[in-house]
Amino acid sequence: MTFRRAILSLSLALAVVGYSSFVPSSFASSGWDGVNGSYDGAGTRGGNAGVVNITVPGLFNTTNARFIGKGGYTTLSGTAGGNGGVFQINYHGLVRNFTGGIPSPNGYLNFTFGGSTDGLNGSAGSIVYVKDSVCPRDADVTGEGRITVSDSGSIVNTYNNVTSDVSTFIDAYDINCDGIINVIDLARVGFEFGTR
Ligand SMILES: [Ca+2]
Numbered sequence: 729m730t731f732r733r734a735i736l737s738l739s740l741a742l743a744v745v746g747y748s749s750f751v752p753s754s755f756a757s758s759g760w761d762g763v764n765g766s767y768d769g770a771g772t773r774g775g776n777a778g779v780v781n782i783t784v785p786g787l788f789n790t791t792n793a794r795f796i797g798k799g800g801y802t803t804l805s806g807t808a809g810g811n812g813g814v815f816q817i818n819y820h821g822l823v824r825n826f827t828g829g830i831p832s833p834n835g836y837l838n839f840t841f842g843g844s845t846d847g848l849n850g851s852a853g854s855i856v857y858v859k860d861s862v863c864p865r866d867a868d869v870t871g872e873g874r875i876t877v878s879d880s881g882s883i884v885n886t887y888n889n890v891t892s893d894v895s896t897f898i899d900a901y902d903i904n905c906d907g908i909i910n911v912i913d914l915a916r917v918g919f920e921f922g923t924r
């Protein structure tokens with residue numbers, strides 16, 4: 729899928745149906761950049777980048793996903809650059825993570841502000857992760873897109889906690905949603921251990 733830069737910044741709302749993994753590799757290098765200001769006459773303000781909102785009922789695979797929405801560059805004196813875009817994903821689980829300290833091998837996000845000839849920047853964009861809690865919950869209980877000893881260790885550290893242990897019970901660790909964190913949840917981590 730290829731998008732060409734238009735006069736107005738492009739926005740996208742995409743809802744994936746069915747409980748399947750979503751691999752957005754076809755969006756490689758897609759751009760929602762704001763347009764740069766004109767160099768004709770006094771110049772113009774750079775455009776704001778677009779909004780990307782993707783809903784995935786299953787796994788969102790960030791491995792080769794690239795989403796770019798930078799604010800446009802302003803050439804009009806005394807005026808700030810365009811604003812960066814908004815990138816929101818609504819998902820059940822991640823395969824790797826753009827920003828969780830364990831970056832995807834090739835995944836990339838850039839929703840930065842635009843600059844200007846007078847050094848006035850627009851506002852930075854925002855990146856919003858919204859993980860659902862549909863049962864059974866994702867086995868990546870720590871949420872960084874990998875299933876490792878951090879997931880099993882988190883469950884072990886709260887082992888046998890029940891929902892009434894309000895100060896220590898963590899919903900995400902109760903993968904099968906039966907109200908207790910125990911071997912059943914640990915087994916689900918085991919089934920997927922090292923798979924992402
Ligand atoms: Ca994890």
Ligand SMILES: [Ca+2]
Pocket residue numbers: 901902903904905906907908909910912913
């Ligand atoms: Ca449980």
